Amino acid sequence: MEPPQLPPQSTQCCVAGGGPAGLVLGYLLARAGVDVVVLEKHADFLRDFRGDTIHPSTLTVLDDLGLLEAFLRLPHQEVTELTGDIYGERVTIADFRHLPPPGGFLVLIPQWDFLDFIAAQARQLPSFGLRMGATAEGLVEEDGAVVGVHVREGDRRYAIRADLVVGADGRHTTIREAAGLPTEDIGAPIDVLWFRLPRDAARDPARTGGTIRPGAMLVTLNRETYWQCAFVIPKGSLARLQQQGIAAFRDRVAGLADFLAGAVGALGSWDDVKLLQVQINRMPRWFRRGLLCIGDAAHAMSPVGGVGINLAIQDAVAASNLLAQPLREGRLTVDDLAAVQRRRQWPAQVTQRAQVAIQNELLSPVLARTEAPASVPLPVRLLQRLPLLRRLPARLVGIGVRPERVRTKPVAPR
Numbered sequence: 021m022e023p024p025q026l027p028p029q030s031t032q033c034c035v036a037g038g039g040p041a042g043l044v045l046g047y048l049l050a051r052a053g054v055d056v057v058v059l060e061k062h063a064d065f066l067r068d069f070r071g072d073t074i075h076p077s078t079l080t081v082l083d084d085l086g087l088l089e090a091f092l093r094l095p096h097q098e099v100t101e102l103t104g105d106i107y108g109e110r111v112t113i114a115d116f117r118h119l120p121p122p123g124g125f126l127v128l129i130p131q132w133d134f135l136d137f138i139a140a141q142a143r144q145l146p147s148f149g150l151r152m153g154a155t156a157e158g159l160v161e162e163d164g165a166v167v168g169v170h171v172r173e174g175d176r177r178y179a180i181r182a183d184l185v186v187g188a189d190g191r192h193t194t195i196r197e198a199a200g201l202p203t204e205d206i207g208a209p210i211d212v213l214w215f216r217l218p219r220d221a222a223r224d225p226a227r228t229g230g231t232i233r234p235g236a237m238l239v240t241l242n243r244e245t246y247w248q249c250a251f252v253i254p255k256g257s258l259a260r261l262q263q264q265g266i267a268a269f270r271d272r273v274a275g276l277a278d279f280l281a282g283a284v285g286a287l288g289s290w291d292d293v294k295l296l297q298v299q300i301n302r303m304p305r306w307f308r309r310g311l312l313c314i315g316d317a318a319h320a321m322s323p324v325g326g327v328g329i330n331l332a333i334q335d336a337v338a339a340s341n342l343l344a345q346p347l348r349e350g351r352l353t354v355d356d357l358a359a360v361q362r363r364r365q366w367p368a369q370v371t372q373r374a375q376v377a378i379q380n381e382l383l384s385p386v387l388a389r390t391e392a393p394a395s396v397p398l399p400v401r402l403l404q405r406l407p408l409l410r411r412l413p414a415r416l417v418g419i420g421v422r423p424e425r426v427r428t429k430p431v432a433p434r
């Protein structure tokens with residue numbers, strides 16, 4: 021057995037959080053010759069209730085890195101269109117087939133498989149270090165600048181000094197608070213119940229999409245052997261639902277999608293249903309001298325559109341494009357960090373605004389309804405009649421605004 025590796029005392033960049041943002045950033049910086057340590061508080065990436073989508077924008081990034089072929093060899097599903105059953109009318113909401121290559125589809129893959137894949141690539145680079153089971157517990161500060169991070173790993177405590185600390189510790193970030201950087205809370209009127217139901221590949225439909233009925237919305241992602249389901253509820257209403265009992269909830273789900281009627285029995289109790297408290301927030305300022313926040317830590321996303329992972333990765337790509345050279349050459353300034361926020365703040369805000377609009381204008385009214393509308397909403401009729409229109413939601417979900425390309429080249433560490 022290999023002896024446990026001693027923690028490093030210093031590095032050029034220490035990333036707190038081994039999610040999509042942190043791991044991709046760690047990989048990209050190490051590939052560009054920067055000395056990086058990524059800290060991940062969990063011992064593995066096997067956590068449930070993370071989104072499972074990899075969008076065309078991320079497929080392009082993987083292609084830039086020469087990793088796409090290997091990535092697509094992992095077991096996954098490819099979704100070419102998103103469909104909806106809206107008050108009984110079937111409609112194709114987004115058609116990815118017309119996106120520029122290598123897009124054309126959305127990949128469904130357990131997020132831990134994606135993270136394991138990136139970690140395996142990164143571990144081949146000499147300047148990359150990943151410390152699993154290592155929690156960032158606070159910042160080391162000197163003369164008003166962040167110069168490192170305090171770490172707890174099992175019962176061992178140590179500090180790593182770094183030219184840059186990156187808070188990529190997700191929507192429950194503690195780095196943000198430790199840095200004294202404020203957050204603007206935008207709120208959300210919905211929560212999401214997240215559960216799995218068995219899928220009968222021979223009998224069940226293949227589509228991935230959603231069902232809307234008066235007072236209810238259900239999203240069903242085809243994961244081959246199971247359905248990953250998201251049931252949207254008004255914020256804070258889980259207790260009311262629980263009072264009605266799990267059997268009533270099973271009936272409600274089966275009433276929304278008849279192909280689930282035989283599967284809902286898998287929901288034995290409320291323990292099988294996980295609550296996601298949706299939150300949307302953002303930091304007015306993402307950085308301080310020696311510190312930068314990216315991904316959900318800088319802008320927690322709603323699950324609407326399932327775009328959070330991809331935005332987090334886009335932040336990582338932009339940060340590595342802008343910071344790799346100054347970091348490698350030991351001349352990083354606060355202006356470099358400001359440039360990352362300038363580049364990524366707008367896409368995050370535009371996406372959040374779209375999510376807020378969908379939550380307020382579409383989801384909340386659906387949840388408040390007791391009867392179906394007299395006719396299906398106009399956008400649904402337009403999508404039914406004008407197939408070309410389906411390219412727009414596909415572009416917004418699949419690529420988003422201001423997509424990033426990898427601009428750094430592989431470089432040997434100094």
Ligand SMILES: Cc1cc2nc3c(=O)[nH]c(=O)nc-3n(C[C@H](O)[C@H](O)[C@H](O)COP(=O)(O)OP(=O)(O)OC[C@H]3O[C@@H](n4cnc5c(N)ncnc54)[C@H](O)[C@@H]3O)c2cc1C
Nearest residue numbers: 037039040041061071156189190315316326327328329332
């Ligand atoms: C139920 C649900 C469904 C979603 N569905 C989708 C979807 O389908 N598609 C999509 O694109 N997005 C989806 N999202 C959003 C998406 O998961 C996030 O936007 C995305 O994961 C953000 O990536 P991140 O790297 O910024 O943060 P995270 O993925 O949250 O990663 C942060 C990492 O930091 C670690 N960490 C936290 N604190 C510390 C610490 N102090 N020290 C060390 N490590 C730490 C955490 O363990 C975690 O691994 C969903 C979110 C939820 C909750």
